[in-house]
Amino acid sequence: MSGDHSDAEISRRVRTLETLLEERGLVDGRVLDEALDAYLKRATPANGKKLVARAWLDEGFRTRLLADGNAAIAELGMSMGGGLQDQRLRVVANDEKTHNVIVCTLCSCYPIALLGPSPSWYKSEAYRSRVVRDPRGVLAEFGTDLDPGVEVTVWDSSAETRYLVVPRRPESTAGFSEEQLVDVVTRNGLIGTALV
Amino acid sequence: MARINDVGGMQGFAPIDTSDDGEPFHADWEARVFGLNSTLVRQGVYNLDEFRDAIEQLPPRLYLRSSYYERWYHAICALLLRKGVVSAGELDG
Amino acid sequence: MADRFAPGARVRTRAVDPAHHTRLPRYARGQCGVVVEREGRHPLPDARAQSLPDAPVETVYAVRFTAADLWGRGNHSVVLDLWESYLEEAT
Numbered sequence: 492m493s494g495d496h497s498d499a500e501i502s503r504r505v506r507t508l509e510t511l512l513e514e515r516g517l518v519d520g521r522v523l524d525e526a527l528d529a530y531l532k533r534a535t536p537a538n539g540k541k542l543v544a545r546a547w548l549d550e551g552f553r554t555r556l557l558a559d560g561n562a563a564i565a566e567l568g569m570s571m572g573g574g575l576q577d578q579r580l581r582v583v584a585n586d587e588k589t590h591n592v593i594v595c596t597l598c599s600c601y602p603i604a605l606l607g608p609s610p611s612w613y614k615s616e617a618y619r620s621r622v623v624r625d626p627r628g629v630l631a632e633f634g635t636d637l638d639p640g641v642e643v644t645v646w647d648s649s650a651e652t653r654y655l656v657v658p659r660r661p662e663s664t665a666g667f668s669e670e671q672l673v674d675v676v677t678r679n680g681l682i683g684t685a686l687v
Numbered sequence: 688m689a690r691i692n693d694v695g696g697m698q699g700f701a702p703i704d705t706s707d708d709g710e711p712f713h714a715d716w717e718a719r720v721f722g723l724n725s726t727l728v729r730q731g732v733y734n735l736d737e738f739r740d741a742i743e744q745l746p747p748r749l750y751l752r753s754s755y756y757e758r759w760y761h762a763i764c765a766l767l768l769r770k771g772v773v774s775a776g777e778l779d780g
Numbered sequence: 781m782a783d784r785f786a787p788g789a790r791v792r793t794r795a796v797d798p799a800h801h802t803r804l805p806r807y808a809r810g811q812c813g814v815v816v817e818r819e820g821r822h823p824l825p826d827a828r829a830q831s832l833p834d835a836p837v838e839t840v841y842a843v844r845f846t847a848a849d850l851w852g853r854g855n856h857s858v859v860l861d862l863w864e865s866y867l868e869e870a871t
Binding site: 498501502504505506507508509511512515517518523524526527531536574575576596597598599607608610611612614615616617618619620621623624629632633647678679684 | 692693694695696697698700701702703704705706707709711712713714715716718719720721722723725726727728729730732735739742751755757760763764772773777778
Binding site: 579581596597623624625626627642643644645646647648649650651652 | 803804805807819820822825840842844847850851854855856857858859860861862863
């Protein structure tokens with residue numbers, strides 16, 4: 492957005508559009524409100540954080556999550572449905588030797604069901620253009636420095652699979668409960684631009 | 688040539704603004720655009736690939752100067768015009 | 781219909797420049813990579829974006845490319861999700 496004036500203008504134009512679609516019987520403003528509220532309640536980063544905390548604590552769950560993401564998240568009552576298409580979930584885990592980072596260079600594909608709508612930087616040309624070419628440089632812009640020996644894989648979400656990163660569990664979290672671990676995980680960690 | 692959305696590997700964009708307030712939307716109209724698009728796809732007015740195609744076909748100058756949900760707004764309008772759901776005069780009204 | 785490629789297969793992306801919507805990014809056209817896994821079968825977006833009836837349904841593959849191949853430098857790799865008709869056997 493660029494300033495109050497253009498914001499007022501686009502706001503007016505969107506209202507005009509919604510009114511036109513209501514007149515044609517394609518949209519019901521109240522139904523849309525309710526659907527949005529319900530969706531945003533369901534699709535939040537809390538889901539992704541919970542999955543990671545569970546994977547850190549439960550080796551069996553971690554194995555199932557990496558083998559078949561859709562089946563494993565159903566164990567915790569989550570699904571990749573609810574959006575416009577049912578999507579395949581592929582979970583990728585960081586370890587001492589590998590670091591994973593997610594992008595969609597063509598548009599903005601993102602695991603919304605598990606992380607909510609994506610942050611602005613994820614949708615920016617700056618991120619989308621550079622992370623496939625120079626992931627270490629991009630991570631450095633986020634203040635994330637990787638050991639030179641770590642191999643980086645960038646997952647460019649160009650089809651119907653959505654990716655989620657399981658960060659490495661920090662050694663300082665030994666003995667933490669699942670609730671405490673949930674608070675350690677960040678959204679950027681689930682995308683791969685942060686270590687945790 | 689590739690379309691304006693196809694930026695993987697391109698050089699010259701600004702440093703990444705890594706700031707993030709965690710908010711899903713930054714204005715009511717953004718949420719409305721998100722919701723309108725979902726509704727139109729669910730109603731079968733157009734499909735998700737047609738929607739992506741419409742964003743990609745925005746004039747490059749418009750694409751680059753528009754915010755993320757402004758692009759969505761322009762793409763929705765382009766599809767509704769093409770499908771004959773609305774007329775240009777109505778959208779400008 | 782049998783999947784054309786198995787995990788581990790070396791494939792080359794087509795060096796195409798379509799006038800329509802496609803999900804094969806410019807930076808990965810005409811490039812060699814290795815199939816990581818199969819992702820199931822999905823309608824071809826190139827056809828769906830053109831509102832064509834009966835879009836072909838194809839297997840989608842995760843394919844790993846090295847940064848050295850894509851950019852001539854770097855030691856990372858990039859994995860893309862690609863529809864079968866974007867790929868051919870690498871010789």
